[in-house]
Amino acid sequence: MKTVQAPKKSDKKDNPWQALGLVSAIGADLAGCVLGGVYLGMWLDGQIGTAPVFLIVGLVTGLAAGIYGIMLLIKRFM
Numbered sequence: 001m002k003t004v005q006a007p008k009k010s011d012k013k014d015n016p017w018q019a020l021g022l023v024s025a026i027g028a029d030l031a032g033c034v035l036g037g038v039y040l041g042m043w044l045d046g047q048i049g050t051a052p053v054f055l056i057v058g059l060v061t062g063l064a065a066g067i068y069g070i071m072l073l074i075k076r077f078m
Helices: 016-048 053-077
Strands: none
Touching: 016 053
């Protein structure tokens, strides 16, 4: 007589919905940080009158913050 085995529970790493959520969160995090930095830099440039200086600083800062946020997000899922 053969015994019937229960199907294996899928591992968390094999879930395609979790992968889709992670990729979406990475994109949203990076885009949000960069857009926030650019917007803040443009606003500061308008207030102070230093045309591209704070735009570039905001872009670089937003990119760095986005990359740092992505690293924390990926570390949580590994």
